Amino acid sequence: MAAVAGRRADDAILETMTQQLLQISSVFLVQQSELQQVRDRLKKELVRVNTISEALTSAAQQHQDAVLTVIQNYESVAAESAGDALGPVAATSAAAVAAGTAASVSEGGHRAPPPPPPPMQMSAPGAPPPHLDQALARQQSVRQVHLPPVASQPSVFTQLPAPPDEDEDEGIRYVDNLKVVGGLLGTPLKASGEFVGTPEATWFRQRSSLTGRGEDRFVPLGAAQGLEYLPTADDVGAVLRLECVGPYGGKPVAVETSPIALDPPTHAELEAFL
Secondary structure, eight states: OHHHHHHHHHHHHHHHHHHHHHHHHHHHHHHHHHHHHHHHHHHHHHHHHHHHHHHHHHHHHHHHHHHHHHHHHHHHHHHHHHHHHHHHHHHHHHHHHHHHHHHTBOTTSOBOOOOOOOOOOOOOTTOOOHHHHHHHHHHHHHHHHHOOOBOSSOEEEEOOOOOOOTTSGGGOOSEEEEEEEEOBTTSOEEEEEEESSOOEEEEEEEOOGGGSSOTTOEEEEEEEESSEEOOOGGGBTSOEEEEEEETTEEEEEEEEOOOBBBOHHHHHHHHHHO
16 A cells, blocks of 8 residues: 555656656747747847838938039039139230230341330238139139028928919819928928819929020929939929829929028038038
8 A cells, every 4th residue: 555655656746747847848938939939029120220220221322423423513603703814814915915016026026125024013911812812702602602502401382373274174273382392402392282073294494594585484303204303413403393283284384493502511511512
């Protein structure tokens, strides 16, 4: 009897230990599954962080390229303006030299002695030389004329007024209350309004006034289609125009922006460079 009781006690102990082992194994499996889920989430977060890092790097490179392009564009414009300003002065100086040379030759063919040089102008102590004043004045003039506008936040541009067309489908307006939000380099121009169907949108850039003609004419941007457009460095300082036509035709409805501006940090960088 004692042996039987001992075996039963041993069996009970073994059964208890087996149940405990099963519980421990179950807990281990649950923890292993949770760890695998955490590992999967960490992998996804790592992929997302890498994607964000690549996007930020690309955006920074695009911003730097845009700033360099703006600087190059305004360098060329400033050089052209300086050349136009110095052209008449150089021609006048050459004409004066030629006239002085002709006048210095006498009737007998003998060259008269050249006139004495003009007296040197002495500037006041501490004042910059006259040629330096002129250079600074020209630089200030170039900066005032060619620096693009600056803005710290996007603007809202509304639909241009147009006379009502009563003959167009009994007054149905397929495009109405058109507006555009934006106006900053690096910020997309986004158009919205009341549309019947999907309108056809075309973007235009104002022709440069440096040509002296066609200041109010707009050149279509071939690749710019749709209700959203991202201004480039070529658009800085220019007025952009959006024209929308309803899906069934009709007269275009237009919105014109103000000259595309730079944000304050980019404008300050360009101003310091010029």
